[in-house]
Amino acid sequence: MLREAAEVERNPTWLCVVAGLLIDPQGRWLMHRRPWDKAHGGLWEFPGGKVEPGETPEAALVRELGEELDISIDPRWIEPLAFASEGSKAGGRPITLLLYLVRQWEGTPRAVEGGAIGWNRPDAAAKLEKPPLDVALFTKARALVPPAENAAGRG
Numbered sequence: 001m002l003r004e005a006a007e008v009e010r011n012p013t014w015l016c017v018v019a020g021l022l023i024d025p026q027g028r029w030l031m032h033r034r035p036w037d038k039a040h041g042g043l044w045e046f047p048g049g050k051v052e053p054g055e056t057p058e059a060a061l062v063r064e065l066g067e068e069l070d071i072s073i074d075p076r077w078i079e080p081l082a083f084a085s086e087g088s089k090a091g092g093r094p095i096t097l098l099l100y101l102v103r104q105w106e107g108t109p110r111a112v113e114g115g116a117i118g119w120n121r122p123d124a125a126a127k128l129e130k131p132p133l134d135v136a137l138f139t140k141a142r143a144l145v146p147p148a149e150n151a152a153g154r155g
């Protein structure tokens, strides 16, 4: 029993991915276009990546946003917003995607790993082509983001 548990811990049966919804003072949402050579290449996602073994989801998000967007974030500036899960695909582990709201950061976000970024009002960001897991998650995020920030994004 113990041996099996240790094995699962070393080789988890599901993949935990964390991502951030960055909203600027004008109410625009940041989306990241994945590099063409990666899975879901060219699609617009919430910036983030995989949680590494031994890492908390929050630490992973701070690390991933630093690597991907060249920004610094204090863990106190992020808050859990929503999650989405997808079933196992042939050959792959099922993914659970945890989405955090990011209200504050240091630095100017830029795509440093070969992708691109876009700042859009939620209405425009909704029209960007996304990975399947993000479609329902995006709708959920729009419903959950506090009205003040939605209002700032009108127009």
Ligand SMILES: Nc1nc2c([nH]c(=O)n2[C@H]2C[C@H](O)[C@@H](COP(=O)(O)OP(=O)(O)OP(=O)(O)O)O2)c(=O)[nH]1
Pocket: 017, 018, 019, 038, 039, 040, 045, 046, 047, 048, 049, 050, 051, 095, 097, 131, 132, 133, 134
């Ligand atoms: N970051 C991110 N990944 C997503 C989203 N939606 C979605 O299905 N995914 C999938 C794509 C990938 O299979 C996985 C995340 O992998 P990644 O390639 O971004 O992560 P990483 O930076 O840790 O990857 P790697 O370079 O180590 O391969 O989750 C999303 O909104 N954001």
